[in-house]
Amino acid sequence: MDVAIVGGTGDEGFGLALRLAGAGHRVVIGSRTPERGEQAGQRVRSILGGDADVSGTTNAEAAAAGEVVFVTVPFEGQAETYRAVKAHVRDGAVVCDATSPLATAVGGKAWHVLRPWHGSAAEQAAAILGERVRMTAAFHSVSAGELQAIDRPMDGDVLVCGDDPDAKAMIGGLIEQIPGFRWVDCGLLTQARIVETMTALLISINRAYGIHDSGFRVTGRESWGDPRH
Amino acid sequence: MDVAIVGGTGDEGFGLALRLAGAGHRVVIGSRTPERGEQAGQRVRSILGGDADVSGTTNAEAAAAGEVVFVTVPFEGQAETYRAVKAHVRDGAVVCDATSPLATAVGGKAWHVLRPWHGSAAEQAAAILGERVRMTAAFHSVSAGELQAIDRPMDGDVLVCGDDPDAKAMIGGLIEQIPGFRWVDCGLLTQARIVETMTALLISINRAYGIHDSGFRVTGRESWGDPRH
Numbered sequence: 001m002d003v004a005i006v007g008g009t010g011d012e013g014f015g016l017a018l019r020l021a022g023a024g025h026r027v028v029i030g031s032r033t034p035e036r037g038e039q040a041g042q043r044v045r046s047i048l049g050g051d052a053d054v055s056g057t058t059n060a061e062a063a064a065a066g067e068v069v070f071v072t073v074p075f076e077g078q079a080e081t082y083r084a085v086k087a088h089v090r091d092g093a094v095v096c097d098a099t100s101p102l103a104t105a106v107g108g109k110a111w112h113v114l115r116p117w118h119g120s121a122a123e124q125a126a127a128i129l130g131e132r133v134r135m136t137a138a139f140h141s142v143s144a145g146e147l148q149a150i151d152r153p154m155d156g157d158v159l160v161c162g163d164d165p166d167a168k169a170m171i172g173g174l175i176e177q178i179p180g181f182r183w184v185d186c187g188l189l190t191q192a193r194i195v196e197t198m199t200a201l202l203i204s205i206n207r208a209y210g211i212h213d214s215g216f217r218v219t220g221r222e223s224w225g226d227p228r229h
Numbered sequence: 230m231d232v233a234i235v236g237g238t239g240d241e242g243f244g245l246a247l248r249l250a251g252a253g254h255r256v257v258i259g260s261r262t263p264e265r266g267e268q269a270g271q272r273v274r275s276i277l278g279g280d281a282d283v284s285g286t287t288n289a290e291a292a293a294a295g296e297v298v299f300v301t302v303p304f305e306g307q308a309e310t311y312r313a314v315k316a317h318v319r320d321g322a323v324v325c326d327a328t329s330p331l332a333t334a335v336g337g338k339a340w341h342v343l344r345p346w347h348g349s350a351a352e353q354a355a356a357i358l359g360e361r362v363r364m365t366a367a368f369h370s371v372s373a374g375e376l377q378a379i380d381r382p383m384d385g386d387v388l389v390c391g392d393d394p395d396a397k398a399m400i401g402g403l404i405e406q407i408p409g410f411r412w413v414d415c416g417l418l419t420q421a422r423i424v425e426t427m428t429a430l431l432i433s434i435n436r437a438y439g440i441h442d443s444g445f446r447v448t449g450r451e452s453w454g455d456p457r458h
Contacts, residue, residue, distance in 0.1 A: 219445065
């Protein structure tokens with residue numbers, strides 16, 4: 001699958017690029033400058049070895065290249081990034097926003113959150129991109145360090161929100177190609193109002209215990225099956 | 230330990246009464262009428278057998294009897310309940326609020342939340358009770374049905390918030406006497422703004438998969454130890 005990672009030079013995006021290229025996808029890393037994008041692509045290739053199909057370019061060109069477009073940028077640059085890629089994203093693309101509205105965006109604490117006007121960062125993204133794309137939100141509570149530690153399987157669930165069941169299942173399929181990961185359908189895109197804030201809770205837990213890699217797993221004894229539409 | 234459960238005739242409070250009485254604590258169940266409180270106490274005794282030290286009475290009398298006071302009431306009655314017990318709670322008591330501000334309080338959906346004026350239901354409770362007590366928040370994401378199924382160990386973590394480390398550790402100690410449970414220190418009481426909303430996310434997940442008992446476990450490979458103060 002053609003996967004774009006807008007903001008792919010950051011820790012989370014770079015980890016995602018490693019994992020998805022490692023799963024055999026064609027990955028295009030986007031950055032604000034083509035040079036930084038290309039450098040990140042080169043780093044992925046040198047880590048994964050010769051077979052990895054990874055390149056790097058601008059965010060706009062990366063967005064144009066993806067059937068699935070992950071956006072992994074800090075909240076303070078999120079709206080600007082979406083406006084920059086808006087004209088380039090393909091019709092019908094599945095966009096996956098990983099933004100958490102941490103208060104660090106305005107000089108606050110990482111265990112505090114802001115409340116975006118649209119309810120969540122993902123809904124802000126959807127408002128900018130419009131109806132042409134299928135918006136999802138995921139990967140908020142995934143440790144960037146663990147994503148980059150490609151010799152270890154991941155540990156935890158990836159919480160996915162979105163209004164389009166097929167788009168969520170497509171993101172879920174990519175998630176489950178990463179060893180150790182399971183995806184959990186959390187409902188409509190508006191549920192990102194809750195999921196996005198859980199990043200700040202993990203930071204608070206990390207702080208309480210002096211650790212760096214806490215995450216969430218969803219428990220439940222009953223048989224799950226596939227999510228109902 | 231002397232444990233009071235205000236609102237102990239509801240599903241969550243009744244389950245907690247069963248588990249804590251089962252762990253050997255002296256439990257006083259509170260209800261709006263003494264008759265309903267006493268009936269619930271009787272039900273616990275008949276389920277657990279003769280040794281269980283459980284009685285039932287009004288919320289106010291129960292609150293007066295507890296070194297630790299759990300409050301398990303719906304959000305729509307939460308403020309009124311705290312005002313009713315305020316004069317009766319002991320100085321220095323550890324109070325544990327389990328309220329989630331679900332939108333059902335105003336006729337909305339159970340997977341939506343309201344935003345309490347104080348930030349969280351727990352902070353609203355703290356504002357009513359004042360400095361005399363040590364406020365904590367926990368048990369939001371614990372299935373009432375699973376709590377009541379006393380033949381099975383629990384499955385999942387209990388997320389605990391509060392400003393007083395010793396109070397959190399006391400609640401944590403009670404939690405870990407319930408088989409299968411682990412407590413996780415989530416930081417200050419303000420973090421309840423996030424934790425309380427996670428109940429609505431579990432309801433959304435339950436709805437997506439047609440299940441009833443989802444919960445959260447915190448993952449993390451690093452060594453945890455005790456929370457740092």
